[in-house]
Amino acid sequence: MKMTKIVRTTADLFFPFCLVFGLYVVVHGHLTPGGGFQGGAVMATGTALLLVARAYDDVTGRIRKGAMKACEATGLMLFLLAGLGGLFHGRAFLGNWLAQAGGLFGNRVELGANAGDLYTGGLIPLLNFGVGIEVLGGLTVILLYMLSGIKEEKK
Amino acid sequence: MTPFLLLQALVLLGLIVTAVLIISFKDLLAAAIAFAAFSLLLSLEFYLLQAPDVAIAEAGIGAGLTTAIFIIAIRGTQRHEEKN
Numbered sequence: 397m398k399m400t401k402i403v404r405t406t407a408d409l410f411f412p413f414c415l416v417f418g419l420y421v422v423v424h425g426h427l428t429p430g431g432g433f434q435g436g437a438v439m440a441t442g443t444a445l446l447l448v449a450r451a452y453d454d455v456t457g458r459i460r461k462g463a464m465k466a467c468e469a470t471g472l473m474l475f476l477l478a479g480l481g482g483l484f485h486g487r488a489f490l491g492n493w494l495a496q497a498g499g500l501f502g503n504r505v506e507l508g509a510n511a512g513d514l515y516t517g518g519l520i521p522l523l524n525f526g527v528g529i530e531v532l533g534g535l536t537v538i539l540l541y542m543l544s545g546i547k548e549e550k551k
Numbered sequence: 552m553t554p555f556l557l558l559q560a561l562v563l564l565g566l567i568v569t570a571v572l573i574i575s576f577k578d579l580l581a582a583a584i585a586f587a588a589f590s591l592l593l594s595l596e597f598y599l600l601q602a603p604d605v606a607i608a609e610a611g612i613g614a615g616l617t618t619a620i621f622i623i624a625i626r627g628t629q630r631h632e633e634k635n
Contacts, residue, residue: 441615
């Protein structure tokens, strides 16, 4: 079964927007609904769309199996190292040693009702990012291995 | 309160209709698309019940990834009419 040109063009157009929306859900994970797993699943849906629309030999130029495995390993290592960092600052494993310490996500949280500051949360955005790229890599590797087992008839 | 209940009743009716469609379709691809519609309505129901976190997970996993896995699996099969 070969997909039509309409399906292929729609998937090509939709792919970057899907990735950007998934990244938005991941980055705003500590403020809005969603988080690492949900954002990673949305990003993996974008790659799944591309994999459904095209043949295996056609898609491996853009989505590489090695890069996705590297994504998965990097996400896991980021999660573990961020958690272990708490041990060197006199806290427990996954203790929030970056909260309110300055730096990228270290702003102090305002009291009372407010719209929410993106640069707060300390360790939590880092953990969300690690989980996000880990889920993206893992789910895409599953789909790539499934797709590589299918013999497409040449027409 | 009444429009809210009416909307929920409509979503539940749609869930039942799509669930019956899934098992009544003979075409596998049509059944997979009906399953995607079922998942989308289910995520809408989760959102109406004020669980937006679960709704995003359901829309991503149920409507997106599971449908993609089903379609990739169907691509590996052969249609009955094309065999001859």
